Amino acid sequence: xxxxxxxxxxxxxxxxxxxxxxxxxxxxxxxxxxxxxxxxxxxxxxxxxxxxxxxxxxxxxxxxxxxxxxxxxxxxxxxxxxxxxxxxxxxxxxxxxxxxxxxxxxxxxxxxxxxxxxxxxxxxxxxxxxxxxxxxxxxxxxxxxxxxxxxxxxxxxxxxxxxxxxxxxxxxxxxxxxxxxxxxxxxxxxxxxxxxxxx
Amino acid sequence: xxxxxxxxxxxxxxxxxxxxxxxxxxxxxxxxxxxxxxxxxxxxxxxxxxxxxxxxxxxxxxxxxxxxxxxxxxxxxxxxxxxxxxxxxxxxxxxxxxxxxxxxxxxxxxxxxxxxxxxxxxxxxxxxxxxxxxxxxxxxxxxxxxxxxxxxxxxxxxxxxxxxxxxxxxxxxxxxxxxxxxxxxxxxxxxxxxxxxxx
DNA sequence: CGAGTTCTGGCCTGACTGGTCAACAACGCG
DNA sequence: CGCGTTGTTGACCAGTCAGGCCAGAACTCG
Numbered sequence: 001x002x003x004x005x006x007x008x009x010x011x012x013x014x015x016x017x018x019x020x021x022x023x024x025x026x027x028x029x030x031x032x033x034x035x036x037x038x039x040x041x042x043x044x045x046x047x048x049x050x051x052x053x054x055x056x057x058x059x060x061x062x063x064x065x066x067x068x069x070x071x072x073x074x075x076x077x078x079x080x081x082x083x084x085x086x087x088x089x090x091x092x093x094x095x096x097x098x099x100x101x102x103x104x105x106x107x108x109x110x111x112x113x114x115x116x117x118x119x120x121x122x123x124x125x126x127x128x129x130x131x132x133x134x135x136x137x138x139x140x141x142x143x144x145x146x147x148x149x150x151x152x153x154x155x156x157x158x159x160x161x162x163x164x165x166x167x168x169x170x171x172x173x174x175x176x177x178x179x180x181x182x183x184x185x186x187x188x189x190x191x192x193x194x195x196x197x198x199x
Numbered sequence: 200x201x202x203x204x205x206x207x208x209x210x211x212x213x214x215x216x217x218x219x220x221x222x223x224x225x226x227x228x229x230x231x232x233x234x235x236x237x238x239x240x241x242x243x244x245x246x247x248x249x250x251x252x253x254x255x256x257x258x259x260x261x262x263x264x265x266x267x268x269x270x271x272x273x274x275x276x277x278x279x280x281x282x283x284x285x286x287x288x289x290x291x292x293x294x295x296x297x298x299x300x301x302x303x304x305x306x307x308x309x310x311x312x313x314x315x316x317x318x319x320x321x322x323x324x325x326x327x328x329x330x331x332x333x334x335x336x337x338x339x340x341x342x343x344x345x346x347x348x349x350x351x352x353x354x355x356x357x358x359x360x361x362x363x364x365x366x367x368x369x370x371x372x373x374x375x376x377x378x379x380x381x382x383x384x385x386x387x388x389x390x391x392x393x394x395x396x397x398x
Numbered sequence: 399c400g401a402g403t404t405c406t407g408g409c410c411t412g413a414c415t416g417g418t419c420a421a422c423a424a425c426g427c428g
Numbered sequence: 429c430g431c432g433t434t435g436t437t438g439a440c441c442a443g444t445c446a447g448g449c450c451a452g453a454a455c456t457c458g
Contacts, residue, residue, distance in 0.1 A: 002404035026225035040407035111310030125373035160387040163366025174324035188359040201434035
């Protein structure tokens with residue numbers, strides 16, 4: 001009975017995500033969002049509420065997708081240790097360095113907004129905890145598969161690996177070359193995940 | 200012959216630093232800066248140029264101070280390994296967690312602005328490189344002092360330690376408790392800086 | 399065809415943005 | 429005491445901000 005929507009909600013969220021990702025929250029105007037999505041202000045506000053709620057929606061979807069992808073990659077990895085290595089090296093896997101410099105929407109948003117928007121901080125924490133959980137599973141599996149020293153406490157190391165990856169992401173934002181970035185990641189990895197033969 | 204200034208430049212920069220630190224660049228208005236510094240708009244623009252240049256001035260001074268403090272701490276540390284440990288644990292050294300949640304001005308600014316302001320990215324890179332250099336010195340000294348396994352490549356480990364610290368700072372911004380933060384830092388440290396007895 | 403419902407896009411507002419500028423004030427020198 | 433130089437002030441600018449609102453369009457069902 002009602003008039004049907006002329007846009008696909010997911011496409012709009014995706015387009016808007018790119019803008020927030022590129023410019024940050026405060027530097028993005030509602031006009032930018034209208035242009036990127038092709039929607040009028042009325043449609044945007046009707047469907048998503050104000051800028052703040054729209055941003056939170058984008059961020060949550062981004063995090064959920066990331067978590068899902070990580071789980072899938074772990075499930076389909078031949079060896080769990082490859083998954084962990086790929087996770088830390090992620091930011092340096094770019095021939096041009098453009099995506100490395102762009103960083104991670106979650107990391108960027110947390111740094112910009114955690115103080116003034118508690119819900120962003122909470123969402124970030126939730127997502128990081130989920131990631132750490134996946135990493136814990138991966139490290140446990142890698143231990144069983146004989147690729148990681150059995151003495152390591154998977155839960156403890158998981159957060160250290162996560163911190164290292166966040167650090168690599170942060171360094172990537174400075175424009176550090178992907179080669180240097182990869183060697184930082186590698187340096188952290190070899191020490192955080194000692195092979196079984198090393199004792 | 201000229202009319203003397205009625206303000207101390209350093210005090211103004213310090214006051215303004217706090218505002219940028221709390222709110223971020225884009226969310227800070229020139230009005231905020233006037234209120235925080237007590238200066239009129241004309242004085243502010245006359246002394247520092249526009250908002251962008253003022254921010255860069257603040258950031259540079261922040262980084263220089265940080266580097267200087269780090270050098271002093273290393274020079275006066277009884278053992279270099281204590282300095283490195285303190286460096287990584289820094290973000291978790293707060294009883295309330297308020298300063299941990301506030302994060303680091305440099306890290307916040309880089310995440311917010313690296314894409315749109317190349318000079319911020321360059322300044323960040325310069326500062327991180329300087330920090331890594333100090334860390335390299337510290338690790339070499341710790342090796343000589345017998346606190347760190349002589350097999351570690353100080354230069355490689357320095358960047359890994361830096362990345363770990365950046366990660367701890369990022370996690371701190373999510374409101375993670377200082378206790379949890381400290382254990383992440385500790386977990387990373389014990390693996391990145393193995394004691395000599397461990398081989 | 400008409401009634402009911404939702405969607406759409408643009409207009410409006412009024413507050414706020416970063417930045418400029420001209421008038422005025424405070425000082426040292428001659 | 430002027431005079432030149434610089435600092436300070438507040439008014440002012442055009443433009444942008446987020447958000448509210450509404451008249452009309454597009455659709456389904458009766």
